Amino acid sequence: MDNRVYEVQAEYFKALSHPLRIRIVHYLKEGERCVCKIVPYLKEEQSNVSRHLAALKRAGILSSRKEGVSVYYRVQDENVYEILDLVLDSMKKAVREKAVILS
Amino acid sequence: MDNRVYEVQAEYFKALSHPLRIRIVHYLKEGERCVCKIVPYLKEEQSNVSRHLAALKRAGILSSRKEGVSVYYRVQDENVYEILDLVLDSMKKAVREKAVILS
DNA sequence: TGCTTATATGATTAAATGCTCATATATCAT
DNA sequence: ATGATATATGAGCATTTAATCATATAAGCA
Numbered sequence: 001m002d003n004r005v006y007e008v009q010a011e012y013f014k015a016l017s018h019p020l021r022i023r024i025v026h027y028l029k030e031g032e033r034c035v036c037k038i039v040p041y042l043k044e045e046q047s048n049v050s051r052h053l054a055a056l057k058r059a060g061i062l063s064s065r066k067e068g069v070s071v072y073y074r075v076q077d078e079n080v081y082e083i084l085d086l087v088l089d090s091m092k093k094a095v096r097e098k099a100v101i102l103s
Numbered sequence: 104m105d106n107r108v109y110e111v112q113a114e115y116f117k118a119l120s121h122p123l124r125i126r127i128v129h130y131l132k133e134g135e136r137c138v139c140k141i142v143p144y145l146k147e148e149q150s151n152v153s154r155h156l157a158a159l160k161r162a163g164i165l166s167s168r169k170e171g172v173s174v175y176y177r178v179q180d181e182n183v184y185e186i187l188d189l190v191l192d193s194m195k196k197a198v199r200e201k202a203v204i205l206s
Numbered sequence: 207t208g209c210t211t212a213t214a215t216g217a218t219t220a221a222a223t224g225c226t227c228a229t230a231t232a233t234c235a236t
Numbered sequence: 237a238t239g240a241t242a243t244a245t246g247a248g249c250a251t252t253t254a255a256t257c258a259t260a261t262a263a264g265c266a
Contacts, residue, residue, distance in 0.1 A: 068263060
C-alpha cells in the first residue's frame with residue numbers, strides 16, 4: 001500500500017483526537033447548528049471553538065454555510081458516528097476483559 | 104454524557120493519528136511480530152519505533168510478550184481494523200463526492 | 207455613514223509530540 | 237565474568253498543537 005494512504009488516514013484520526021472536537025461532532029448529531037449556539041454549549045472561548053470547527057471542516061468531517069452574519073455547521077461525513085461508536089465499543093470491551101482478568 | 108468519555112475516546116484516536124503507527128498496526132495484521140522484524144520493515148530508528156509501539160500498547164491497541172531477548176507485539180484490539188477500514192471508506196466516499204461536484 | 211454583533215484570524219505563549227543520540231537493562235552465548 | 241545483541245528509556249532539540257487576547261472582516265441595523 002502506498003504509504004501516503006497512512007498519512008491521510010492519520011489526518012482523519014488527528015481531527016478526532018481532541019475531546020472538544022468529539023463533543024462538537026456529537027452536538028451536531030441532530031442537525032446543523034449556528035456557531036452562536038455551539039459556543040455557549042461548549043462553554044469555551046469563541047476563538048478556540050472557531051479553530052476546532054475549522055479543523056473538523058478541514059478534515060471533511062463538517063461543512064458550513066453562512067446565513068447573514070451567522071455560520072451554521074453540520075456533519076458532512078455521517079460515517080463519523082459509526083467510527084465513534086466503534087471506538088467506544090472497542091474500549092468498553094477492553095475494560096470488560098481487564099475486569100475479568102482482575103476478578 | 105460524562106465529558107470524560109470524550110477524553111478517553113480522544114486518546115484512542117490520538118494513538119492512531121500518526122502514519123507510522125497505522126503502518127505498524129497493518130504490519131501486525133497477520134499475527135505477532137518480533138521488534139527485530141518490525142524495525143527493519145519500517146526502516147526507522149529503533150528507538151523511535153520502540154516509542155510508537157509503546158504508544159499503541161498504552162492505548163490498548165497492541166500487547167506484547169517477551170521471549171528471551173526478543174519482544175513480540177501483536178494486535179490486542181482486533182476492532183482496530185474495522186475502524187481503519189471505516190475511516191478509509193469514509194474518505195474515499197468524500198473524494199468521490201468531490202469528484203462529482205468538480206465534473 | 208456609523209454602530210453593533212457574529213465569526214475568523216494573527217500573534218504570543220505554554221505544553222505536547224516526535225525524532226535522534228547516547229545509554230541503560232536484560233538475556234544469551236562463550 | 238565478559239561480550240554481544242535486543243529493546244527500552246533519558247536528555248535535548250525542533251516542530252506542532254492548543255489556548256488566549258486582541259483585532260480584522262463581514263453583515264445587518266439605526
